[in-house]
Amino acid sequence: MNQTKELGTESIGKLLFKFSVPAITAMIVNALYNVVDRIYIGHIKGVGSYALSGLAITFPISVIIMAFAMLVGIGASAVISIRLGEKNLKAADDILGNAIVLITIISLVLSIVGILFLDKILILFGASGNSIIYAKEYIEIIIMGAVFQNIGFGINNIIRAEGNPKIAMLTMVFGAIINIILDPIFIFVLNMGIRGAAIATIISQIVNTILVVKYFTSKNSNSVLKIKKMNLKLDKKIIKDIFAIGVAPFSMQIASSLVAILYNKGLYTYGGDLAIASMGILNSISMIIFMPIVGISQGIQPIIGYNYGAKLYPRVLKVLKLAITFGTLLAIIGFIGVQLFAKQLIGAFSYNNPALINLGARGLRIDLIFLPILGFQLLGASYFQAINEAKTSMLLSILRQVIVLIPLILILPLFYKLDGLWFSQPCADIIATALTAVFLFKSVKTLKIKESINKLTD
Numbered sequence: 001m002n003q004t005k006e007l008g009t010e011s012i013g014k015l016l017f018k019f020s021v022p023a024i025t026a027m028i029v030n031a032l033y034n035v036v037d038r039i040y041i042g043h044i045k046g047v048g049s050y051a052l053s054g055l056a057i058t059f060p061i062s063v064i065i066m067a068f069a070m071l072v073g074i075g076a077s078a079v080i081s082i083r084l085g086e087k088n089l090k091a092a093d094d095i096l097g098n099a100i101v102l103i104t105i106i107s108l109v110l111s112i113v114g115i116l117f118l119d120k121i122l123i124l125f126g127a128s129g130n131s132i133i134y135a136k137e138y139i140e141i142i143i144m145g146a147v148f149q150n151i152g153f154g155i156n157n158i159i160r161a162e163g164n165p166k167i168a169m170l171t172m173v174f175g176a177i178i179n180i181i182l183d184p185i186f187i188f189v190l191n192m193g194i195r196g197a198a199i200a201t202i203i204s205q206i207v208n209t210i211l212v213v214k215y216f217t218s219k220n221s222n223s224v225l226k227i228k229k230m231n232l233k234l235d236k237k238i239i240k241d242i243f244a245i246g247v248a249p250f251s252m253q254i255a256s257s258l259v260a261i262l263y264n265k266g267l268y269t270y271g272g273d274l275a276i277a278s279m280g281i282l283n284s285i286s287m288i289i290f291m292p293i294v295g296i297s298q299g300i301q302p303i304i305g306y307n308y309g310a311k312l313y314p315r316v317l318k319v320l321k322l323a324i325t326f327g328t329l330l331a332i333i334g335f336i337g338v339q340l341f342a343k344q345l346i347g348a349f350s351y352n353n354p355a356l357i358n359l360g361a362r363g364l365r366i367d368l369i370f371l372p373i374l375g376f377q378l379l380g381a382s383y384f385q386a387i388n389e390a391k392t393s394m395l396l397s398i399l400r401q402v403i404v405l406i407p408l409i410l411i412l413p414l415f416y417k418l419d420g421l422w423f424s425q426p427c428a429d430i431i432a433t434a435l436t437a438v439f440l441f442k443s444v445k446t447l448k449i450k451e452s453i454n455k456l457t458d
Helices: 004-008 013-042 049-084 091-118 118-124 132-144 145-154 156-161 165-189 193-218 236-309 314-345 354-367 369-387 391-403 405-457
Strands: none
Touching: 004 049, 013 049, 013 156, 013 193, 013 314, 013 391, 013 405, 049 091, 049 118, 049 132, 049 156, 049 193, 049 236, 049 369, 091 118, 091 132, 091 236, 091 405, 118 132, 132 145, 132 193, 145 165, 145 193, 156 165, 156 193, 165 193, 165 314, 165 354, 193 236, 193 391, 193 405, 236 314, 236 354, 236 391, 236 405, 314 354, 314 369, 314 405, 354 369, 354 405, 369 391, 391 405
């Protein structure tokens, strides 16, 4: 329990660095699975742009698979952090066992449904006659390996929650390195094309899963929690607790999938396969930019959860302040990079296609024009998740991606066509950030009142 005790005693700056840096690394590495695939696939001579378009069509499916990993993984890790703060190790062990079983069952169901209805799903999601063959070749393999992706990513969150962020990072890094090495071998050397990229990804995720499971089962690991046979029996109360918190990031992921589908349909209407390919690249670049901020949000989860459970409210507020400061700084750096080097960033994914580069660069600059304010919005939503205010967290999470964005996607293109699609996201960003500020300032005021009451009763 030593690594959990420090969550309530170590300096906030050191804790934030200790937990966020590995989390940032792990999230960037996780993003690399898709980014590296797209870079290599974009350089397949003769079919690169159509293959990228096909890959963009599969993006909503990948997001849905990841959503269930986050539903269980992030939900379980948040509850575990609070239970460890309450010094209830037995309950934390029970949550780990339930999370393993849940994520396995859900993933297997997803694989079966996905394979049975794949063609219909791809057409529904906007695949064209030119792109559907590439979409199918890639995603059917990813779907079959969903259980490995979800265990490797979902349960990795629990390693971080119990106080071992470096181990969580290393398991992700090792899998990503294998993916980066295998991608060119399967795609070009073995001449397997887009299917080779998917096989390389699944192999790397299998390795990641083995490492994560071994961590929680090996007698030689320093894990606080252990996977035990007695804890693998599903408990309704635990499932409810996991879902109550996990529903916020899950909803955000599902919303992202819905948004991607709407975008793809609009993009094909106003710009064809080239516009869809551009959005696929844009999503990859955005993912790399956002992952450090998401990494901070993952890093602060166990710190805030533990200190909130222990009623150490001043420490909770200090974590929040530092996290938002660093998140905003990272967002500003990303904004500068995008505005100055948009063409170079898009060009990294394209095999000598000037039309794709120009179209993608314009979309990228517009889409991320309000990036500097998004650190505040994303971390604000994550804060409510950490203190177990699931409804508020869910509202703020889906606000930017659903409540505001979807109407804009449907309305703006009617007046501005393709530019209307590009401008939809920044308009939603401003509104969502303003509303997040209202909720966050109210919560901070409440915590200060609780701390004043604690002082009076001491």
